[in-house]
Amino acid sequence: MISRSNSALLIVGHGSTVNPDSSAPTLKHAAEIRRREIFADVACCFWKEEPSLRDALLFFRDGTIPEVYVVPNFISEGYFTRTVIPRELELTGPETHRSSGQIWKYCEPVGNHRGMTELLLRRAHDVAPEISEAETSLLIVGHGTSLNDNSAAAAKHQVEKIRALNRYGTVLNVYLEEPPLVSDWLKLTETRNVVIVPFFISDGLHSDEDIPAMLGIDAADRRSTGAPSQLHGRSLFYSTAIGTDPKFADVIIEQTETFRAQRLEPQSAS
Amino acid sequence: MNGLAQKIALAKWMVAGLRRIGQISITVRKDGAFSLTHREDTARDDFTAYSAVEDAAEIARFDDAGKYRPLKTAPNLRHGWQLMIGDLSGLRLALDLFYPGRLAAFLAEENGLLETTPLRESLERQSGMYRAAAKIRDEEADKLVGNFCRSDGGCLRTILWKRDGEGAIASTQLPPEKFDPQHDQTGLAEAVVPLLCQEACNLLVAEARKMVKSEGVASPAE
Numbered sequence: 454m455i456s457r458s459n460s461a462l463l464i465v466g467h468g469s470t471v472n473p474d475s476s477a478p479t480l481k482h483a484a485e486i487r488r489r490e491i492f493a494d495v496a497c498c499f500w501k502e503e504p505s506l507r508d509a510l511l512f513f514r515d516g517t518i519p520e521v522y523v524v525p526n527f528i529s530e531g532y533f534t535r536t537v538i539p540r541e542l543e544l545t546g547p548e549t550h551r552s553s554g555q556i557w558k559y560c561e562p563v564g565n566h567r568g569m570t571e572l573l574l575r576r577a578h579d580v581a582p583e584i585s586e587a588e589t590s591l592l593i594v595g596h597g598t599s600l601n602d603n604s605a606a607a608a609k610h611q612v613e614k615i616r617a618l619n620r621y622g623t624v625l626n627v628y629l630e631e632p633p634l635v636s637d638w639l640k641l642t643e644t645r646n647v648v649i650v651p652f653f654i655s656d657g658l659h660s661d662e663d664i665p666a667m668l669g670i671d672a673a674d675r676r677s678t679g680a681p682s683q684l685h686g687r688s689l690f691y692s693t694a695i696g697t698d699p700k701f702a703d704v705i706i707e708q709t710e711t712f713r714a715q716r717l718e719p720q721s722a723s
Numbered sequence: 724m725n726g727l728a729q730k731i732a733l734a735k736w737m738v739a740g741l742r743r744i745g746q747i748s749i750t751v752r753k754d755g756a757f758s759l760t761h762r763e764d765t766a767r768d769d770f771t772a773y774s775a776v777e778d779a780a781e782i783a784r785f786d787d788a789g790k791y792r793p794l795k796t797a798p799n800l801r802h803g804w805q806l807m808i809g810d811l812s813g814l815r816l817a818l819d820l821f822y823p824g825r826l827a828a829f830l831a832e833e834n835g836l837l838e839t840t841p842l843r844e845s846l847e848r849q850s851g852m853y854r855a856a857a858k859i860r861d862e863e864a865d866k867l868v869g870n871f872c873r874s875d876g877g878c879l880r881t882i883l884w885k886r887d888g889e890g891a892i893a894s895t896q897l898p899p900e901k902f903d904p905q906h907d908q909t910g911l912a913e914a915v916v917p918l919l920c921q922e923a924c925n926l927l928v929a930e931a932r933k934m935v936k937s938e939g940v941a942s943p944a945e
């Protein structure tokens with residue numbers, strides 16, 4: 454495993470003023486990465502919680518840390534990664550040189566990671582290990598509209614990639630706020646088994662209440678029994694949000710690797 | 724490894740007797756371990772015992788009534804727990820989960836490197852749904868900060884920022900000690916590691932926006 458004993462890692466999350474589960478996965482991934490002692494220091498910051506992105510400007514003020522990797526724990530590029538994070542962290546591009554000489558390296562959001570498709574498939578498999586995938590519909594849930602980002606496009610992109618693998622009978626995008634809606638699952642699918650994976654960073658109101666309500670299942674089932682919900686003669690297997698997967702710790706680390714690899718590549722003529 | 728500068732500073736603060744931070748009391752035990760409790764709990768012994776650094780995040784997440792605490796420096800830390808921590812690295816991480824970012828802010832201040840941002844500048848910088856917050860009038864901001872940031876029931880931080888670039892006080896409705904890092908904002912009058920506020924938090928910005936929006940409905944002539 455790589456060692457970055459003189460680099461620091463800053464993981465940027467959205468956080469929430471109402472949902473206590475929002476920042477939990479980000480904090481967990483940070484704790485796991487810290488445990489591995491790859492970086493000299495690991496910290497988180499949040500748009501809607503403390504420490505704020507502005508607070509993070511005061512972190513890593515340590516002469517022994519020449520570089521800081523910034524990894525957005527977001528599903529897609531969009532308003533937050535392009536506008537809010539650079540503004541609040543005073544980033545001027547992929548690499549920002551601070552007056553102290555420290556360099557802040559702005560990595561791509563976790564949702565862009567090339568292994569995301571594999572993670573979604575693994576989640577889908579783990580929640581329904583015994584079923585035949587060919588006779589199963591896989592629904593990837595995105596937020597859709599209203600949110601000022603490209604998460605719907607990112608979810609679409611994942612569905613296309615999974616579909617191309619020809620493993621599941623059907624692979625579809627469904628959304629909370631735009632058609633095809635989660636609540637149309639019965640119309641959209643024909644198979645006996647339906648697996649639903651939220652393409653979200655954390656569990657919270659959407660995945661604990663909104664999606665189960667739209668599916669017509671009891672959300673508590675998912676946590677307690679692990680057994681599928683039976684509805685209209687179908688079996689519904691509902692997974693937790695993709696971002697709660699412990700593998701996200703690896704994804705975050707690998708985003709810093711990718712950044713480094715890309716910067717090392719010879720620049721193209723443009 | 725791991726935030727060396729902060730760890731050295733923390734050790735110094737412990738030696739200097741700064742063993743209170745916000746609502747937390749830190750006891751240094753003979754074996755070098757640290758015991759953390761709520762400051763109002765030092766006399767009790769019916770604690771729920773915790774020993775993992777990360778438990779700090781769980782303890783800090785909900786208040787006594789089980790309600791989510793969106794502002795970690797609000798004076799509503801729950802009671803009835805004791806967190807045992809083996810070493811200084813752990814103490815630093817735990818305090819950073821209880822009061823995120825505050826050690827870094829105090830250290831920067833001690834080193835004369837803490838820059839503060841006037842409220843107007845924080846508001847002007849906003850985009851998207853928060854852009855409207857900048858329309859708040861001075862009198863309204865004065866009232867809002869006086870209420871929202873007050874140590875008694877609002878937030879235990881020491882305010883270091885000004886209302887504007889001219890240096891207007893953040894709020895005339897707050898007592899002078901709200902701006903004094905030496906002052907123990909809990910009112911218990913002990914030596915503390917202060918919880919510094921160098922720039923308005925997102926919650927205050929959101930409140931400013933709310934004020935502007937509600938006014939838009941209430942007084943359309945404005």
Ligand code: SF4
Nearest residue numbers: 872878920923924927
């Ligand atoms: S602006 Fe500062 S003092 Fe006011 S509530 Fe937010 S953190 Fe506390």
